[in-house]
Amino acid sequence: MTKGAPVKKAAAVKKAAVKKAAVKKTAVKKTAAVRKAAVAPKKASAAVEGAPPAKSVAKPPKNESRTALVRRARRIDRELAEVYPYAHPELDFENPFQLVVATVLSAQTTDLRVNQTTPGLFAKYPTPEDLAAADPEEVEEILRPTGFFRAKTKSVMGLSKALVEQFGGEVPGRLEDLVKLPGVGRKTAFVVLGNAFGRPGITVDTHFQRLVRRWQWTDQTDPDKIEAAVGALFPKGDWTMLSHHVIFHGRRICHARKPACGACPIAPLCPAYGEGETDPDKAKKLLKYEKGGFPGQRLKPPQSYLDAGGKPAPPLGAG
Numbered sequence: 148m149t150k151g152a153p154v155k156k157a158a159a160v161k162k163a164a165v166k167k168a169a170v171k172k173t174a175v176k177k178t179a180a181v182r183k184a185a186v187a188p189k190k191a192s193a194a195v196e197g198a199p200p201a202k203s204v205a206k207p208p209k210n211e212s213r214t215a216l217v218r219r220a221r222r223i224d225r226e227l228a229e230v231y232p233y234a235h236p237e238l239d240f241e242n243p244f245q246l247v248v249a250t251v252l253s254a255q256t257t258d259l260r261v262n263q264t265t266p267g268l269f270a271k272y273p274t275p276e277d278l279a280a281a282d283p284e285e286v287e288e289i290l291r292p293t294g295f296f297r298a299k300t301k302s303v304m305g306l307s308k309a310l311v312e313q314f315g316g317e318v319p320g321r322l323e324d325l326v327k328l329p330g331v332g333r334k335t336a337f338v339v340l341g342n343a344f345g346r347p348g349i350t351v352d353t354h355f356q357r358l359v360r361r362w363q364w365t366d367q368t369d370p371d372k373i374e375a376a377v378g379a380l381f382p383k384g385d386w387t388m389l390s391h392h393v394i395f396h397g398r399r400i401c402h403a404r405k406p407a408c409g410a411c412p413i414a415p416l417c418p419a420y421g422e423g424e425t426d427p428d429k430a431k432k433l434l435k436y437e438k439g440g441f442p443g444q445r446l447k448p449p450q451s452y453l454d455a456g457g458k459p460a461p462p463l464g465a466g
C-alpha cells in the first residue's frame with residue numbers, strides 16, 4: 148500500500164476523523180508487516196495460508212529451450228529476492244581476513260557455531276601475523292566447538308602463514324591468488340570475493356547444488372561445472388546475491404530431506420514440487436528459517452537485515 152492511499156480515501160468521505168483512523172490503520176498494518184517479516188518470509192506465509200499451489204505447479208520442463216530456461220531461472224531468483232530481501236552472508240566478519248578464516252571454519256558445522264567461535268579467535272589473533280605465530284594447541288582449544296578442530300587449526304594457521312609470506316599479510320582480491328592459499332577452494336574464494344571485495348561470485352555449497360538440480364537449471368554434478376552452467380544463466384552482477392537467495396531458500400524451506408513444498412513461494416516455478424511435503428499445514432511445520440524465534444545465524448547481522456525486521460540470533464542454547 149502506498150503512503151498516500153488511506154489519506155485519499157479519507158478525503159473522499161470528507162471526514163477528518165475517518166482520515167485520522169485511516170492513517171492509524173496504515174501505521175498498524177505497517178508495524179504488523181515489519182513484525183511479520185521478523186518471523187516469516189512474506190511470500191512463504193502467503194503460500195501457507197492461501198490455496199495449495201499444486202494446481203499451478205510447473206510440469207518438469209521437457210525440451211525446455213535455452214531462452215525459456217534463462218527466463219525461468221531469473222524469475223525464480225526474482226521471486227526469492229522478494230522472499231528474502233535481507234539475504235546476506237551468514238558468517239560474521241569485519242574484514243577479508245576474518246571472512247576467509249570463518250569460511251574455512253564453516254565446513255561441516257553451522258554458521259551460527261562459527262559466529263560464536265570467531266570472536267574469541269580474532270580477539271586473541273587479530274591479524275594473519277598473530278595467527279601464523281600462534282601455539283597450535285591454543286588455537287585447537289578455541290576451535291574445538293566447530294568440529295574437525297585439528298585439521299581446521301592447520302588450515303587457518305597455514306593460510307595465515309601463506310598470507311604473511313606471499314601477500315604481505317593481506318588477503319588477495321583475485322581468484323587465482325585466493326585458490327593458492329591452503330584450505331581455500333573456489334567456493335571459499337568466491338565467498339570472499341563476493342562479500343569482502345564486492346566482486347561477483349557464485350557460491351556452490353551443498354544447498355546450491357541441491358536446489359539448482361531440483362530446479363533443473365543444470366544436470367552437472369561437479370561444483371566447478373555447476374558454477375559455470377548457472378553463471379551462464381545470469382548476468383555477472385547478480386551472482387553474489389543469487390547465491391545468497393538460493394542458500395537462504397535451501398536452509399529455510401527447500402531442505403535436503405524434507406523440502407516444505409506446500410509452504411514454498413516458488414512452487415509454481417519448480418519442476419521438483421512434490422518431492423517434499425505438499426500439505427500446507429504440515430509443510431509450515433518444516434520451515435526452519437526461524438532460529439530462536441527469528442531468522443538468521445549472524446550475531447552481528449548487517450543493518451539491512453535489522454531494517455527488514457530481523458533480529459540477531461540468540462546464543463546457542465538460549466531461549
Ligand code: SF4
Pocket residue numbers: 361400401402406407408409411412413414417418419420421422423
Ligand atoms: S520446497 Fe519443493 S517446491 Fe519449493 S523449491 Fe524446493 S522442491 Fe521446489
